[in-house]
Amino acid sequence: MRIDKMLANLGYGSRKEVKQLLKSGAVKVDDVVVKDAKQHVDPESETVTLNGEVIEYKEFIYLMMNKPPGVLSATEDNNAETVIDLLELEDQVYEPFPVGRLDKDTEGLLLITNDGQLAHRLLSPKKHVPKTYFAVIDQEVTEEDVKAFAQGVVLDDGYKTKPGDLKILKSGIRSDIELTITEGKFHQVKRMFQAVGKRVVYLQRISMGPLALDETLELGEYRELTDEEVELLKDYQVK
Numbered sequence: 001m002r003i004d005k006m007l008a009n010l011g012y013g014s015r016k017e018v019k020q021l022l023k024s025g026a027v028k029v030d031d032v033v034v035k036d037a038k039q040h041v042d043p044e045s046e047t048v049t050l051n052g053e054v055i056e057y058k059e060f061i062y063l064m065m066n067k068p069p070g071v072l073s074a075t076e077d078n079n080a081e082t083v084i085d086l087l088e089l090e091d092q093v094y095e096p097f098p099v100g101r102l103d104k105d106t107e108g109l110l111l112i113t114n115d116g117q118l119a120h121r122l123l124s125p126k127k128h129v130p131k132t133y134f135a136v137i138d139q140e141v142t143e144e145d146v147k148a149f150a151q152g153v154v155l156d157d158g159y160k161t162k163p164g165d166l167k168i169l170k171s172g173i174r175s176d177i178e179l180t181i182t183e184g185k186f187h188q189v190k191r192m193f194q195a196v197g198k199r200v201v202y203l204q205r206i207s208m209g210p211l212a213l214d215e216t217l218e219l220g221e222y223r224e225l226t227d228e229e230v231e232l233l234k235d236y237q238v239k
């Protein structure tokens with residue numbers, strides 16, 4: 001990759017600004033000053049420094065966020081804050097986007113990446129990637145509901161869902177449940193409960209395929225996936 005492209009991609013300025021930076025002699029590749037913007041570097045095998053500081057280059061970024069309520073799962077919006085607004089600038093320069101959507105009021109696991117291929121495969125309806133949600137329901141959830149969900153329920157638009165695996169964690173005037181679904185229809189969890197006459201009052205995604213929400217992340221916090229988590233996600237695709 002050209003050194004000017006690499007530096008510009010990393011947010012060190014426009015191609016023109018980066019050219020000036022190179023001209024100033026601030027950039028070295030393997031300890032040799034590089035002034036030519038056209039010079040190619042291999043970020044994997046060569047060490048690039050700017051004023052003596054090593055520059056890390058990676059093509060893809062994979063972030064796990066504990067999405068807070070009140071924030072949109074989108075890259076930009078004229079009115080509301082988006083999950084991308086919550087990222088540090090050094091992560092925003094990779095131009096990542098959320099993989100799928102959580103409702104504005106839904107919390108929990110959100111994968112944010114610039115790896116379009118991975119995102120596409122994770123979202124493909126053909127892959128049936130399971131997503132598990134924790135929810136609080138406004139009334140008693142019964143074994144009847146468990147059976148109904150196992151068969152698939154008919155949503156308000158007439159669509160019959162694929163089977164959902166419903167577990168009752170606590171049943172009472174309000175119930176705690178876990179629901180695993182393999183589709184991603186608009187407002188799916190809320191509409192599945194609506195189909196059995198109940199209302200979701202709190203919704204949190206706790207896992208997506210092999211990826212589980214890191215419970216040490218506070219709402220709105222995020223971290224890079226570990227290499228192992230990235231591998232798990234990629235392997236998951238081919239199964």
Ligand code: URA
Nearest residue numbers: 103106187188189190
């Ligand atoms: N189902 C919903 O109803 N909302 C979400 O945010 C995710 C799944």
